[in-house]
Amino acid sequence: MTRVLHVLDHSLPLHSGYTFRTRAIMRAQAAAGLEVRGVTGLRHAADGPVAEVADGLLFHRTRGAATGPAGLREWREIGRLAEAIAALALDWRPDVIHAHSPALCGLAAVRAGKALSIPVVYEIRAFWEDAAVGNGAGRAGSVRYRLTRALEDRVVSEADAVFTICHGLRDDLIGRGHHAGKIGLSPNGVDLALFGDPPARDAALAAELGYAETDPVIGFIGSFYDYEGLDLLIDAMPALRAVQPGARLLLVGGGPMDAALRQRAAASPCSDAIRFTGRVPHEEVERYYSLVDVLAYPRKASRLTELVTPLKPLEAMAQGRLVAASDVGGHRELVDDGETGVLFEPDDPDACAAALADLLAARHAWPAIRQRARERVRQRHDWAHNIRRYQDVYHLLLTRRSNGKLSAAA
Incomplete structure (x- = not known):
């Protein structure tokens, strides 16, 4: 049975479009016979135990805090999450690490995946530099905007496979020079x-x-x-x-x-x-x-x-x-x-x-x-069907790993 560890910015029991999409994915995968767990980074701003069950799904929490000036703080945040992923992976032994945007989660997953030779799938739900502009928390073209975009490009380059939730995001990545064959589509969906x-x-x-x-x-x-x-x-x-x-x-x-x-x-x-x-x-x-x-x-x-x-x-x-x-x-x-x-x-x-x-x-x-x-x-857009897109890619990556050719996916 394939085990999939989802790396997340935040999760249930918090309610947001982000957590509801995660819930739908994980529930559909569990119903299809996969074993799934989640691990959240330091930005999961809710009290709770270090391992928490919400809506029947198990989530592990990254403990601690990242301090320092902007840039260094995020780098330390990535490090703490990478350590948490690696520790959990050594104990639970997932077959695939499936990270979800933002790129902080993606880079932490890539670090842990490379250290443990576990394939990493990175899923982009939005470009967070653009989301910051839309939310009034950032400015297009600023230093922070460009650094966030560069970090996204790095994660896309280093992950073994990439998904986006829509054609617009996928086309933008291809326009930046990323290989189209590496980027799959997993559209927004609902649990009917x-x-x-x-x-x-x-x-x-x-x-x-x-x-x-x-x-x-x-x-x-x-x-x-x-x-x-x-x-x-x-x-x-x-x-x-x-x-x-x-x-x-x-x-x-x-x-x-x-x-x-x-x-x-x-x-x-x-x-x-x-x-x-x-x-x-x-x-x-x-x-x-x-x-x-x-x-x-x-x-x-x-x-x-x-x-x-x-x-x-x-x-x-x-x-x-x-x-x-x-x-x-x-x-x-x-x-x-x-x-x-x-x-x-x-x-x-x-x-x-x-x-x-x-x-x-x-x-x-x-x-x-x-x-x-x-x-x-x-x-x-029914998750019961759409999760097959993931499973096809998981199977491909696991086959490459067993053949010693995982690097060919990058």
């Missing part, structure tokens, strides 16, 4: 076993929010970052309500843009139609989903949104929800305009309003759109 029929409308919650049964509800459920474009969605509401007077906007979540978005909504002529719930417990989220007619994802055009596919639209499609999204590269890989959802021009509130109005007016088409969207997820 978790999604049955959409829940019935929560009448009690609707009454609490003041929603009539006939009010069309546009929703966003997630983190409030600037690149998500929620300011544009707020600005689209007056034009939308001009043709759909009962339309409501429900914003569930929080994040760096929370205060600014609330101020923007308060200044809107449609302020009475815009509701913020704040963050809600994970087990309560489905109640809010039940009220939403259309999930809106108005991401702004940027390097991050052009290259990276988000998880939320896939989850919405799997739940039988309608999706309206801006026409950026990450969304185009997920949504077929007019077939499985609608796309609209990014950074344009009027285009957003028009797309939402047209979709709300086409209620007769909703069942077919929902069915096509869920079928697309089933065919292309």
Whole structure:
């Protein structure tokens, strides 16, 4: 039985798109007969034991702290994680080390893998220098940006095989000179076993929010970052309500843009139609989903949104929800305009309003759109099938190792 050690920035029991993707991968691999464990680096900011079971999955923690000035601190962080990986590998004896971005995890895995002659797969979920820019924590072209990019290139070069979550990231790496044959694709996916029929409308919650049964509800459920474009969605509401007077906007979540978005909504002529719930417990989220007619994802055009596919639209499609999204590269890989959802021009509130109005007016088409969207997820994004992409590469690397030709994978 193949053993796979996943190297992670953070994991369950923390909740994020990152941890949910990890959970889906590890669960699907376990169901397919692989033995899996995870090990997290120093950035897993949650109290807990050194070995912790969450949702039936075992995660090991790297203890200690990395100190010093920027650069040296990260280098020490990589060293601590590499030591933790090696110690665990000597005890558990994994066949493959599967590291997930950021590159700090990747380089730690490469160090441990080379020392122990264990093949290393490195998976890129986003370029973290671009994510830092999108989150407002970094600046494009800065020294830190260039160093992070260089570190990513080094890990891609030294890993035995590489996966990206979408074509945008893969194409960018190839454009940097990395060999296409080394880089596989493992698209964002969902565990369809978790999604049955959409829940019935929560009448009690609707009454609490003041929603009539006939009010069309546009929703966003997630983190409030600037690149998500929620300011544009707020600005689209007056034009939308001009043709759909009962339309409501429900914003569930929080994040760096929370205060600014609330101020923007308060200044809107449609302020009475815009509701913020704040963050809600994970087990309560489905109640809010039940009220939403259309999930809106108005991401702004940027390097991050052009290259990276988000998880939320896939989850919405799997739940039988309608999706309206801006026409950026990450969304185009997920949504077929007019077939499985609608796309609209990014950074344009009027285009957003028009797309939402047209979709709300086409209620007769909703069942077919929902069915096509869920079928697309089933065919292309179900983890029960997508994990085979990993297994094929694992088998190839293990065959090369047994033949003494592991270096040929690099």
